Amino acid sequence: MNYSVIIPLYNKAPYVKESLQSIVDQTRWPDEIIVIDDKSTDRSAEVVEAFFAAAPEAFLKNTRTMLVRLPENGGISVARNAGFDHSTGDVVTFFDADDLYAPDFFARIADLFENELADMVVMRVKLFPSGIAYPNFGALQHYFEPIGQDAWHMLDPMRVVTSHQYVVGVGSNVVIRRKWMEKERFLETVRFYEGIDCWYRHFRQLTAIPGTRIIQLQGNYLNVREVPGSASRTKFPRWEDAPFPPLLNRYIGSGFKYDPLMRGLQRGQWIIHSFSNMTAFRQKLLFVLHFRKQFLYQAVYGFRLLVSQPGVLKTIFYPK
Numbered sequence: 423m424n425y426s427v428i429i430p431l432y433n434k435a436p437y438v439k440e441s442l443q444s445i446v447d448q449t450r451w452p453d454e455i456i457v458i459d460d461k462s463t464d465r466s467a468e469v470v471e472a473f474f475a476a477a478p479e480a481f482l483k484n485t486r487t488m489l490v491r492l493p494e495n496g497g498i499s500v501a502r503n504a505g506f507d508h509s510t511g512d513v514v515t516f517f518d519a520d521d522l523y524a525p526d527f528f529a530r531i532a533d534l535f536e537n538e539l540a541d542m543v544v545m546r547v548k549l550f551p552s553g554i555a556y557p558n559f560g561a562l563q564h565y566f567e568p569i570g571q572d573a574w575h576m577l578d579p580m581r582v583v584t585s586h587q588y589v590v591g592v593g594s595n596v597v598i599r600r601k602w603m604e605k606e607r608f609l610e611t612v613r614f615y616e617g618i619d620c621w622y623r624h625f626r627q628l629t630a631i632p633g634t635r636i637i638q639l640q641g642n643y644l645n646v647r648e649v650p651g652s653a654s655r656t657k658f659p660r661w662e663d664a665p666f667p668p669l670l671n672r673y674i675g676s677g678f679k680y681d682p683l684m685r686g687l688q689r690g691q692w693i694i695h696s697f698s699n700m701t702a703f704r705q706k707l708l709f710v711l712h713f714r715k716q717f718l719y720q721a722v723y724g725f726r727l728l729v730s731q732p733g734v735l736k737t738i739f740y741p742k
Contacts, residue, residue, distance in 0.1 A: 423536055424453040426511030429519050430501030432460040435469050437520035442473050444522040446481050450529040454486040458505045461495040499608035499616045515597040522645040531597050534637055541634045545595040545644045557588045572641035579636045583625045584683035593617030595644055614665035657699050661709035664696035686723030
């Protein structure tokens with residue numbers, strides 16, 4: 423079984439060398455690394471070229487490396503999809519150019535896909551330097567079956583992913599078989615919330631097929647760097663600058679019982695993220711007025727959540 427790492431790259435010159443080194447330092451190397459430079463304006467692509475040129479000979483014999491330069495900046499979803507188009511692995515993962523893998527990451531992943539027959543692995547995320555880690559699914563343990571020391575098979579994936587106690591995470595914390603990624607790709611028309619939109623579609627896809635296995639990996643295998651100026655920390659001078667999650671429109675009127683729960687989770691995250699990154703009180707007020715229906719929908723979601731799970735008052739607007 424072959425493994426591909428796809429790295430979207432945009433203005434990460436200070437970090438990308440360290441990220442690539444964390445792949446070279448693996449106890450089991452991936453079969454290919456594909457870096458997609460999304461028209462960086464710094465020296466990111468040159469740093470990658472120099473790193474590949476100086477990589478150990480044994481690594482280069484084992485692992486195919488490729489740097490693709492896009493002619494124009496299309497956003498992270500465009501870069502990820504372009505990387506997937508250039509990849510050949512049976513299993514793929516999308517690695518951000520400022521994050522770090524633990525040395526035994528690919529060895530553990532290979533074990534889960536080859537011996538535990540995983541179709542998709544969702545990884546625990548540890549932020550650095552803050553040390554914050556998620557998800558912590560202690561209250562959801564009965565929806566998991568342990569696999570070894572640090573992995574769990576999801577017995578009811580849709581119940582897990584739509585719970586306020588679980589966070590799917592970022593675009594880079596999922597490893598998935600190629601055949602599934604070919605069916606559901608990243609939405610290229612958005613630059614925010616593309617990760618949860620994509621991976622929720624995969625949860626829906628896989629749970630509809632008998633015999634598929636989604637596994638949660640809880641060890642400290644993926645370390646996500648907290649970078650000032652990153653997309654998640656972008657400030658919104660005007661309310662119109664706050665991006666609207668595609669997932670909220672995708673499942674309007676859906677008869678699938680988990681879709682309203684997922685929309686409530688995403689809506690709560692969107693409201694909090696928008697408010698915390700909006701600089702002026704007047705813009706926050708205009709945001710509320712413009713999206714008043716969404717606030718009403720969230721209040722209904724919160725009420726239903728309270729009725730079904732009385733201990734979650736604090737999660738009405740930001741379910742964790």
